[in-house]
Amino acid sequence: MLYREAGQFKASYEADQQIFPILQDRVGVLLLIGFFALVVPLIADQYWLKAILIPVLIFSLAAIGLNILTGYAGQLSLGSAAFMAVGAFGAYNFMLRIDGMPFLVAILLGGLCAALVGVMFGLPSLRIKGFYLAVATLAAQFFIVWALVKIEWFSNYSSSGVITAQEIEILGYAFDGPVSKYLLTLFVVVVMALLAKNMVRSTTGRAWMAVRDMDVAAEVIGIRLMRTKLTAFAVSSFYCGVAGALYAYTYIGTVEPEGFNLDLSFRILFMIIIGGVGSIMGSFLGAAFIVLLPIALDVFVPMFLGDLVSSSFVSNLQLIVFGGLIVFFLIVEPHGLARLWQIGKEKLRLWPFPH
Amino acid sequence: MQFFFEVLIGGLLSGVLYALVALGFVLIYKASGVFNFAQGAMVFFAALTFVGFLEVLPGWTGLEEGGRAVFWLSFVLSLAAMVVLAIVTEKFVLRPLVNQPAITLFMATIGLTFLVEGIAQGIWGANVRGLNLGIQDEPIEYMMENFNILISSFDVFAAAVAAILVAALALFFQYTRIGRALRAVADDHQAALSIGIPLRHIWVIVWAVAGFVALVAGMIWGARNGVQFALTFTALKALPVLILGGFTSVPGAIVGGLIIGASEKLAEVYVGPFVGGGIESWFPYILALAFLLVRPEGLFGEKHIDRV
Numbered sequence: 001m002l003y004r005e006a007g008q009f010k011a012s013y014e015a016d017q018q019i020f021p022i023l024q025d026r027v028g029v030l031l032l033i034g035f036f037a038l039v040v041p042l043i044a045d046q047y048w049l050k051a052i053l054i055p056v057l058i059f060s061l062a063a064i065g066l067n068i069l070t071g072y073a074g075q076l077s078l079g080s081a082a083f084m085a086v087g088a089f090g091a092y093n094f095m096l097r098i099d100g101m102p103f104l105v106a107i108l109l110g111g112l113c114a115a116l117v118g119v120m121f122g123l124p125s126l127r128i129k130g131f132y133l134a135v136a137t138l139a140a141q142f143f144i145v146w147a148l149v150k151i152e153w154f155s156n157y158s159s160s161g162v163i164t165a166q167e168i169e170i171l172g173y174a175f176d177g178p179v180s181k182y183l184l185t186l187f188v189v190v191v192m193a194l195l196a197k198n199m200v201r202s203t204t205g206r207a208w209m210a211v212r213d214m215d216v217a218a219e220v221i222g223i224r225l226m227r228t229k230l231t232a233f234a235v236s237s238f239y240c241g242v243a244g245a246l247y248a249y250t251y252i253g254t255v256e257p258e259g260f261n262l263d264l265s266f267r268i269l270f271m272i273i274i275g276g277v278g279s280i281m282g283s284f285l286g287a288a289f290i291v292l293l294p295i296a297l298d299v300f301v302p303m304f305l306g307d308l309v310s311s312s313f314v315s316n317l318q319l320i321v322f323g324g325l326i327v328f329f330l331i332v333e334p335h336g337l338a339r340l341w342q343i344g345k346e347k348l349r350l351w352p353f354p355h
Numbered sequence: 356m357q358f359f360f361e362v363l364i365g366g367l368l369s370g371v372l373y374a375l376v377a378l379g380f381v382l383i384y385k386a387s388g389v390f391n392f393a394q395g396a397m398v399f400f401a402a403l404t405f406v407g408f409l410e411v412l413p414g415w416t417g418l419e420e421g422g423r424a425v426f427w428l429s430f431v432l433s434l435a436a437m438v439v440l441a442i443v444t445e446k447f448v449l450r451p452l453v454n455q456p457a458i459t460l461f462m463a464t465i466g467l468t469f470l471v472e473g474i475a476q477g478i479w480g481a482n483v484r485g486l487n488l489g490i491q492d493e494p495i496e497y498m499m500e501n502f503n504i505l506i507s508s509f510d511v512f513a514a515a516v517a518a519i520l521v522a523a524l525a526l527f528f529q530y531t532r533i534g535r536a537l538r539a540v541a542d543d544h545q546a547a548l549s550i551g552i553p554l555r556h557i558w559v560i561v562w563a564v565a566g567f568v569a570l571v572a573g574m575i576w577g578a579r580n581g582v583q584f585a586l587t588f589t590a591l592k593a594l595p596v597l598i599l600g601g602f603t604s605v606p607g608a609i610v611g612g613l614i615i616g617a618s619e620k621l622a623e624v625y626v627g628p629f630v631g632g633g634i635e636s637w638f639p640y641i642l643a644l645a646f647l648l649v650r651p652e653g654l655f656g657e658k659h660i661d662r663v
Contacts, residue, residue: 076458076461124644124647124648127647127648127651128644128647128648128651129651130457130458131390131457131461131598131602132598132602132647132651132652132653134461135594135595135597135598135640135643136598136640136643136644136647138591138594138640139637139640139641139643139644142636142637142640143637143640143641146633146634146636146637149633150630150631150633262591266465269462269465270465273462312476312480312481313477316473316474316476316477316481317473317477318473319469319470319472319473319476320469320470320473320474320477322466322469322473323466323467323468323469323470323471323472323473324466324470325466326462326463326465326466326469327447327448327463327466327467327470330452330455330459330462330463330466331448331451331452331463334455334459
């Protein structure tokens, strides 16, 4: 009754080509953005902003990046954390070495650096497929982290490659509090997520999906494999790079290359598995889930089991619950939380007369 | 030149250990088409279980500590644990995911990795433990005197074990009923099913065999570096070996292991100092990657043919 597109006629091409063709979706997204932009800063305390909301947003962006590559273009990658590292260090160097570098331009340039590196490591994908490629992306993971530690120029000759993000200042306004940092992150993430949502239904996005489903068939119908695969790597790495820059500037502040390790890559992979492979919405849901789960376990396990268990038990339990959930999700709902969301919407369309 | 040979032989011998881990991957991939990322966790689990039993068994049974009986009893019990793990995995992970795309199964094994790691540490604790197999880690005198080359007897022992294991597996695959069934399944699932090979049993068997290989690999690695969480990283060492040798080839795993082991050590010694060292972490991957560009299916892998 509430959620139904009946009666919404598309009278112009603009109306036909909107990102969200259904009015309720548009209103819903606007309300959601409005809630997170206007209401949340008023009611959330520092801890929520710093430890939950900002990381969820940043990881959502990284997850969108990986989702573009793995979910849409079908190229499994285990190196997304390394591309985040390139973005972070790239943005840092642009801020450091160019006087008066605007922050937003710096993180975009950081993303571009990541995109370049991504294309370089994406080149093998033209010849290597499937698991061979997944293992090959591990080369990117280990090599990039090693290079950032060993080549001291990247970290401005600090010991073991640790960098401290500069202050953020845009048009004379200093973004130093958690609220302003949160809003800045939200702005970047929302803009890029909408762009991604738009991109995956464009020619590029459809070419990605054709290649994902079967690259030989895609080639036969005239999709240029090289261009398609490399744009997927470039766009994906760009998103990861921007996420990495935000990670350094609005979340952690002081980062080292070792922080962008294989573990982080896997966590981003889990986000898209649990959230939904091949879904922008799913990237947000998955990121929220993966960020909140350890926090929830940390809080609730001692609350219920009290002093019975040690902290090492809790960390083991985290591993077990994590692993168990991933297997569980793959078995029960291989399309992730996004699919549940979709099912919910379908149900809502038929409500209250389901037959 | 002596130094070169020392590094080369040391590299080859450590390559044997990589091959041992890679072997577990190949067995499972061949039989079920699953790229089992949990192999490293299985190595860790097996080694930890073995050491754990070594510690607790004397208390439970009154057997002499460090004696032969305890050793073999622990070995058998650990093997039983690996078989149980294989059965549970088949029942709760593989069976519900039959017919899913390979990438889904791969991700499921990543989940399995976390599960196995958490369970292993939950049962036995996360402390680093030593493991003494009773083999000395000393240079062999004969080689020292005659060729002036330093080779550890332990490494030679490990290589011998790996060689025996590979030979045994080859015989098992070639001449036994189960081995023939395994090869049939590896060839074509449906054809194997249609002539009455029970697919599920075969999967349990192959996971159990992989568990056995993991146990042997875990014991040798554990005796070398201590039984600790770092054992799970053996999987990462085995991956370039796999792509170099090809996912489906047992000889590929061995040859790949030797190439990776030797070139990694040589590169660390001869190239490392020029670029700041520590290149062991990525060199095998880049090497394997460069190799893949020439032969995308690895040294001995099956050529992949796409049909539209």
